[in-house]
Amino acid sequence: MxxxxxxxxxxxxxxxxxxxxxxxxxxxxxxxxxxxxxxxxxxxxxxxxxxxxxxxxxxxxxxxxxxxxxxxxxxxxxxxxxSEPAANDAPPPDISDWESQRQQLLQAVDTLDGELLETLFNRSMALYPTSVCIAELWQPVVDRLEERWSDQFGAELQRRQLESFLRTRIGMRLYHANHVTGGARLLLVRLPEERDLLRTLLLALAASASGFRVEWLETDLPINELALAAERFKVDALVMTSGHAERSDLIRRQLPRLGEQLDVPLCLVGPVTRIRGAELENTQVASLGDDLPAALSRLHGLLGR
Structure with missing residues (x-):
């Protein structure tokens, strides 16, 4: 029936x-x-x-x-x-508990509480669209943590524990999603000065939820091997991310040269686009911006899908 x-x-x-x-x-x-x-x-x-x-x-x-x-x-x-929300109306005041959830997540990272991390991750992903979870909870918390970690004792331990946690959970989601999604295939790579995988993992999660099939590299790969990686993975775009300014030689010479070598678009996502985007104008490198939903929307348009 x-x-x-x-x-x-x-x-x-x-x-x-x-x-x-x-x-x-x-x-x-x-x-x-x-x-x-x-x-x-x-x-x-x-x-x-x-x-x-x-x-x-x-x-x-x-x-x-x-x-x-x-x-x-x-x-x-x-x-x-x-009532239904009007397009230009502001949200009603004092009803959002996102700040409370952010504080709980920060506490879980501070205390290395894996059980609380598991609870918060599963609850947020079950109740909210992935894009909302990232925009309202995970990305703001990662941004705050990166500010703290610049001069906090024990920061590296917290960083690696959160990275390990997200790598496992998001990796499982990508594995299953890639088997049922028919969208364009992306290869995600962090730029050399990006210390951890957190930004790459959130980008991977957002891209998968946006309909892309996602491959990502956990370790750094020499710039001169990225064209080979894009070819072997048969990707439709190579997407690189970083929260840092990166070296001038990389931005001004190596990435534009890589963009010319690739048969697919080379894109940048993250704060690096705000810092260095102007230097990449008139090159084969597309700066998609720091806002993940907007960046992925631009990527869909770039690929014509």
Missing amino acids: SEQAMDPASAPLYPIREVSRLTGVNSVTLRAWERRYGLIRPQRTPKGHRLYAREDIQRVERILQWLNRGVPVSQVRDLLEQ
Whole structure:
């Protein structure tokens, strides 16, 4: 029996996989919104499979509007009952608990609390779209940590523990996503002065959620071997990231030369684009910016997909 209703006399109903495809919200999150917060109430088949009406899909889209503006999922139900968010309206004051979640995450890193890290990662990824998790929680926390780590005793231990944690969790997500995603393939590489993988890992997670298939290199690779890597991995773009200024010779000579050698676009993402972007104008290197959603949107446009 098909899970999509076929009775022409009734409104169409959609299975959860189709709702996930239409809205971009994964099935785990849709079930969590239903079970934990009662945000949506799908119908059920006799076998218990969820069926969603068009009104449910519209409600999911309204939920996303609120979440994308920083409203925590625990507050969305009341807002849905009150009104829909207007495009130019500011979020209602004093309802966001993102700062509280950031403080919890900072505490978990400070105390090397792996169990709390696991809880916060799983909870955030289950309840929010990946882009919202990164923009509201993980990227702000990594930015704060990098400021602290410049002169804090024990910083290297905290850095490596968080990197190890995220490498495992995000690596698993990429492995499974790459098997079901048909998007363009990216190779992500950090530039030489980037000390850890944190920025690369968040970029990989965001790119995967945006529909790309992602390969990434854990260790540095000589610049003169990157063209070979792009060819062997059969990628559609080579994306490099860094939070540092990087060496002038790398920016002014080596990257433009690499861009000319590649048969696919060479792109930069991260603070390095703000610092050095002007020096890369009129070269084959595309500076996509520091904001991950905007950078990935530009990359989709660059690849014509």
